[in-house]
Amino acid sequence: MPNLKAHYFNLKNIVVVFTSLVFLSCASIQTPQGGPKDKTPPKVLSMTPKNLTRNFNAKKIVIEFDEYFNIQDEFKEFSISPDQERPPILKKRQKRLEITLQDTLEKNTTYTLNFGKAIADVNEANVVKNLSYVFSTGPEIDSLSVSGRVSSSLTNETEKEVTVFILPVERDTLFGKKRPSIYTTTDSAGNYKLNNLRKGSYKIYALKENSGGGDKVYQQVSDEIGFIKDPIIIDKNLDNINLQVFKELAPEFRVMERKLNADGSILLTFNQQLKQPKLTVMQPAAVDVGKRVYFNKTNDTAKIWLSDLSFDSVKVAIQDQGKVLQSVNFTRGKKDTYTRDVTIADNITGGKLNPSQRYTLTFPFPMIDADPSKITLLEDSVKRTTFQVLKDSVDFLKYYIIYPWKTKKSYDIKFAAGSFTAIFNAKNKDITKRFTLEPADSYGTLALKVEVPDSAKQYILEFIDEKKNPIKSFVITKNTTVNFAKYPTGKYLSRIIYDENKNGIWDTGNVKLGAQPEKIWYPATDMSLKANWDREEKLVIIATPPQIQESTISPPRQTSPNNNKEDSGIREAPNSLRKN
Structure with missing residues (x-):
């Protein structure tokens, strides 16, 4: 006879489990699926x-x-x-x-x-x-305010998400040591406003922290800072208290990075741009013989190749203007091995060679020799042998291929393995480069007549691209005409650096000394270049640039083109300066 009691309890257990699962599935909170992303903060x-x-x-x-x-x-x-x-x-x-x-x-x-x-x-x-x-806690609330805008001293563009804070003058010694208690952040247009302030004398700062910051304490190594040197007196509402942030140069020299690379080279990165740098292997002194040193354009990064890698350790002295700034040590294991991949880069952009440039090859290692017999040049698939391989007289990382390049021709250059030999007998692998010669009428020229407000002062005119990267610069001390000849078509701008100390470079500020960066002005003139056009423009440098310059660009004037075609009446639309 079946056990009815056991059967009853088994059925009861199944019902209980099923009911529990249904309850749990109903009770669990699930994240809603689909729909637009929530971008609204709590209200x-x-x-x-x-x-x-x-x-x-x-x-x-x-x-x-x-x-x-x-x-x-x-x-x-x-x-x-x-x-x-x-x-x-x-x-x-x-x-x-x-x-x-x-x-x-x-x-x-x-x-x-x-x-x-x-x-x-x-x-x-x-x-x-x-x-x-x-x-x-009393019958009155402090109701004074300070407002303004924050911009970059270099790009002149407004800065969002920057912390603006004030410190009572008697507490200014806390700057860089403790986070401020009275602060706000700039909006998307770079505007800020500090409310409910009491009467008093304050120092005001703008702090742009790097992505790893956020503690609202100024760190010179990574952050940008802006300030007004003299205290502001708050006894009424203050408007247009504008600040410009800048990256302060390190007051003391320091090596930021140093390492022995996998290819045997030594990399050094500094926190300052050196003026007349020099690197010397102090110990062992014999290793200094035959070394090769390469500094980048700003002299804040150096690479060293030593011809003798049998050392256990080396001591390298870093000098600037004849003064030893610091010495660093490197060690290597006796069984260390190095890998050297001799790659070949060139100056081809978009498959085109600029007709005003040589065809330039750049290597990652100092080059020793080239073997033209292992290089094949094809012009429209026809082999040519009248080219030359020329080593740069100064830059040991560069070679040139000299040939009378022609427009409407396609070029293939095949570099067989071992075409180039670097130090330690390192050689390139097979590689082929393809390009055409850009027609000369694809480029434009600008003649810019510059008038200075004061011939006793010095100015730096920089020709820059849309991202505000400098392309070419000129030191200006008097009324003159500068030529930007045969540059690729595109949108270009200019900026004027008021070179107060006449050293030919833009100098940033110093918080401790109360020094502001050298002023920069972005003229409204659009210096865009059109293919096969010569432009003439006039630039009158203003005596004192506004702190925050509007970025409205005026349409360019065009003269007759090089080929004397009828004036096409080309006009450029206004362009807003964009952040780099």
Whole structure:
């Protein structure tokens, strides 16, 4: 006879398990799938006591939001001004933020709680920007404000997400040591506003931190800084207090990076641009013989190739203008081996060779020799042998292929293995380069008549591309005409550096010395070049550049083209300067 009791209990167990699974699946909270991404930060529904409360005497402040939120980087982002020895405690309760005040409040004082970027929603981390809560323990609330705009001293473009803060003059010694308690961040247009300030004398700063920062404490190695040298007196609302941020040069020389590469070369990176650099192997002195040193254009990076790699360790002295700045040591294992891949780069852009340039080959190692017999040049698939292989007289990383290149012809250059030999007998592998010669009428020329406001001063005119990368520069001391001849067609701009110390370069500022960067002005003249056109423009350098220059570009004037065709009436649309 079947065991009915056991059967009943088994059925009961199945029902219980099934019911539990259904309940759990219904009760579990699932992240909604699909739909547009949430870009809206939490909104404040209420503040208790109300914001801007006078005669404040509460111990707890409650801010309610319309959604769940997280508190992130509290110790970096949240602050109270004036500072308190025991800072407030922040806790989240569902959709409410509770701030418990631990310290006794001063009488007749306005307090500002600044949350920075501490409050963000749960799902997408959308930040409530510049959230603050203000109250006064007396009958009045400090209501003064300072506002302005922050831009880059180099590009002149406005800067977003930059921290602007003030320090009472008597507390300015805390700069770079402790995060400020009175601060705000710039909006997408670079504007800022500091509210609820009390009368007093302050120093004002703008801090652009690198991606790894966020503590609102200036780090010279990585951050950009802007400041006004003299204190600002806040006894009324101040507008147009504009600041420009810059990357300060390191006050003391330091080697940022040093390593022995896998190919046996030595890499050194400095925190300063050297003027007359020199590297010497001090120990063992014999290794210094035959070394090759290559500095980049800004003299802040160097690469050393030693002909003798049998050393256990070497000591390299870094000098500038005859003075030893620092010595560094390198060690290698006796069984270390090195891999050298002799690649070949060239100056072909978009498959085209600039007709005003030589065909240039660049190598990653100092080159010793070239074997033209292993190089095959094809012009429209026809072999040519009248080319020359020429080594650069100064740059040991470069060779040139000399040939009367022709337009409307296609070129294939086959470099067989061993065409070039580098140090340590390293050789290239098989590689083929293909290009055509760009017609000369694809380039344009600009004659720029420059007028200076003061012939006793010096200016630097830089010809720059759309990304504000310098292409060519001229030192200007008097009224003159400069020619930008045979440059590729495209949009170009210029900038003027007011070279106060007449050293031919742009000098940045120094916070400790209170020195601002040398001023830069971006003229509104668009210097775009059109194919086969010669342009003439006039540039009158203004005596004093505005701090933040509008980026409106005027349409260019065109003269008759090189081939005397009828003027086409070419006009360029206004262009906004874009950040590099």
